[in-house]
Amino acid sequence: MRIPALATALTLVLASPAVAQTIAPILTTPDARDPHSYARPAEARVTHVALDLAADFDTHVIRGIATLDILAKPGAKLVLDDNGLKIVTITDANGNGKPLAYEVGAVDKIHGAPLTVTLNGADKIRIAYASSPDAKALQWLTPAQTAGKKQPFLFSQGEAILNRSWIPTQDSPGIRQTWEAKIAVPKQLTAVMSGLATAKPTCVADRCTFQYKMDKPVAPYLIALAVGDIAFKSTGPRTGIWAEPATLPKAAYEFGELEKFVAAAEGLYGPYRWGRYDVLVLPPSFPFGGMENPTLTFATPTAIAGDRSLVSLIAHELAHSWSGNLVTNATWDDFWLNEGFTSYFENRIMEALYGKRRADMEADLAWTDMMAAVKEAGGPAAKDTQLHLDLDAARDPDDGMTQIAYDKGASFLRTIEKQVGRARWDAYLRSYFDRHAFQPQTSAGFLADLKSKLLTPAEAKTIGVDTWVYSPGIPANAVHVTSAAFPAVDAAAKAYAAGGPLSGVPGKATTQEITRFLSQLPRTLPAERLKALDAAFGWNMTGNAEIRFAWLQLALANHYAPADASAEQFLTSQGRRKFVAPLFQQLMDSGDWGHTLAMDIYGKARAGYHAVTQVTVDRITGWKLMN
Known part of the structure; x- marks a missing residue:
């Protein structure tokens, strides 16, 4: 399968002032070519998605209308990503309603298929469609699979390339889009999305319609939906918890300090730009610890320990509001730009809120996880231990979502911090998020920025920044944060293994210990x-x-x-x-x-x-x- 490069995007930027405002310069570079999308944004790209949908819990289908705003060269065709969508019609949405010719290409088991639309000059198109019952992004739960056992539940999980199974758009992280949505659901259920509510729900007969909007351009994998028997509890003027009623009391206690988390993050790297920060605790089948959907983190109930000992998960997802959501990897080869930055930032939030002792324990455990990930990848010479990956079209981008991106990435940033000092590093990071806000980024782009705005040539050479990003293994100068609490724990484990008494076991210690x-x-x-x-x-x-x-x-x-x-x-x-x-x-x-x-x-x-x-x-x- 051959997917065109984005290198010709510069032609479109120069040709159209309007496009120049919406295509980030980073997308004109060869390393921003996305092998996991069929889109050709240099010719035509989606800038806004408006959804008017209904969720059918009987057939496990979402159906309705997607209206797309398009920027395109004259005569260009629009290529979207499609994975199992049932297209009914595609029409010109500029008022004439004329049908537009379209073609669904050959299906690839990883990427789905290209959906190519002949625009005939249209800059807004209307797609009537339905998802398939087995859409990969959507999980339909029976009442028995929920905490409350009374109502069904639906949630989406779009990362990395799954949203193309329920939204017809260009499903590439570098092609940022604003969006709005109306979603009709059974009257007894509540729908929430990763945007701000724009109206109170309206109910007719046995269905209610909810409305949401995201007025900031985001990567399409960050459009998220959940529908179920859920309730809300405020934790502050801009934060709160959504969960099933059976889960809400425990969740509201566990994550009750959200306002403190947001304030701590802002104190480090600048203002929170998304309005609200709420957390939705999903049923247990959610596949990740958390998902950083803007305005609404999706979180696993496995983080509810009763003693707030696992809230670093929330620190991590909140940190994504800067690294990942604000500045996003342009392709999945640079997944570390999302997760490495976020893992570093998470640890800084934990230090600010809970002190260095706890932050050091978590960083030390992450080091162990990183070394295990290197071993699992095939050893320090394995290519998948690089930060910048080479995930060609034959591989699923999920293959790159390992602890290498998280923990080697965080170790790299700690190594820079050690070289330049925390004050210089923090000032740079805050500036970096400001200067690249709402834009995609590549490894090459970050390294160029780092060398231009922070590091001297001598510092860049001492750190070995290019080796860190483009070579496998863990460099010898990697900063290993060691916990002062762990030597005693390690000694207790050694003693117990040798036949020592139970009294030496840290059974009432912290989760980390x-x-x-x-x-x-x-x-x-x-x-x-x-x-x-x-x-x-x-x-x-x-x-x-x-x-x-x-x-x-x-x-x-x-x-x-x-x-x-x-x-x-x-x-x-x-x-x-x-x-x-x-x-x-x-x-x-x-x-x-x-x-x-x-x-x-x-x-x-x-x-x-x-x-x-x-x-x-x-x-x-x-x-x-x-x-």
């Missing part, structure tokens, strides 16, 4: 030692998902039989890929016993997982080959 302790225990531990831990601390059924995950990794590695039921309960009650994928991989690597258990559990769990998680676990288990 407990997960560190569990990770440091040997993978070959006698059953009676595991049983003693289980009896003393109840980690086999703890409600803290991070501790439960670390415990199951240890217990399953030792074939600790009582953990089988715990693993089944954990893997069938939530679908967060961070937890699900490693545990299934561990079971599949554990011989006949683990393989049998994995396939039994997955047979029960798969239907409740989001497509993102299904794709990953299908690959791990070989499910589709066997069923």
Whole structure:
């Protein structure tokens, strides 16, 4: 499959003053070519999407109208991204309503198909369409799959290239678009989206229509929708929590300090530019820890520990309001520009709110995760351990969404901070977000900016900025933040493994200390030692998902039989890929016993997982080959 480059976009910029205001200069560079979109924005590009839709919970279909504003060269055709959409008509929306010719190209299993529209001069088109019942971005939940057990639920997950399965647009992160939407849903349900509400819902008969708008250009993967039995609790003048009524009290407590989080982030890197910052706690099948949809973070209920020990997840998603949403990777090859910056920023927010001790523990744990990710990728020479990736059209962009982008990216920024000092670094970052606000970015663009606005040639050479971005492995000068709390934890793990007493185990310590302790225990531990831990601390059924995950990794590695039921309960009650994928991989690597258990559990769990998680676990288990 060949997808045209964006290098000719400069011609369009020079030809049209209007276009010059909407196409970022970075998109004229070869490294901004997006192999995961069929769009040809140098010829015609979408600038605004207006949706008028209805959600049908009986057929699992969203249907209605998408009206697209277009900037195009004379005579150009518009190429959109399409994955399973059922197109009814495409017409000129400028008032004459004339039908426009269109063609759906060959289908690719990763990218879907190009939808090519002959514009005939139209700069606004109207597409009547419906999603398919198995649209990859949409998860339709039965009442039994929700916390309340009474009403169905729907949520979307667009990153990286899934929104093309329910919105006909140019689904590339560099092609930023404003949008507005009307969505009609069953009267007993509430619809929320990643924009600001523009009117109170209007109800007719058994349906209510909700209206939202995003007046700032965003990457199309950030258009998000959720529909369900959800309620709201304010946590401040511009923040609040959405959740199912059964979940709302716990969620509102857990994330009750949202205003403090926003203020801390603003104190670091400038004003929050999106109006509101709300959090929607989704049902457990949500595949990620969080999704940084503007104005409305989607969050997993697995972050609710009861003691606010896992709120770094919210710090992370909030930080995306600057890195990722404000300044966005132009293509998925530079995913680290979203996640590496955000992981660094997250840790700074945690330090500002909870102190250096906690921030250092989390940074130290992230270092361990990074080294594990390097090993999993094939070692320090593996190309996928680079920050700037080479995800050609044969690969799914999800392949690049590993801890390398998050933790190597954050380590790179810490290394720059160490070289130039925190004051200079913070001033630069704040300026960077201001100067590139609402624009896409590439690795080359960031490095050019860094060398121009912050680093001297000698500093850039000392850090090795190009090596950090374009070479595999972790450079020798990487800053490893070490926690002062962990040596005692490591010593306790060593002592317990050697037969020491339970009294030395940090069972009532922080989540970070407990997960560190569990990770440091040997993978070959006698059953009676595991049983003693289980009896003393109840980690086999703890409600803290991070501790439960670390415990199951240890217990399953030792074939600790009582953990089988715990693993089944954990893997069938939530679908967060961070937890699900490693545990299934561990079971599949554990011989006949683990393989049998994995396939039994997955047979029960798969239907409740989001497509993102299904794709990953299908690959791990070989499910589709066997069923």
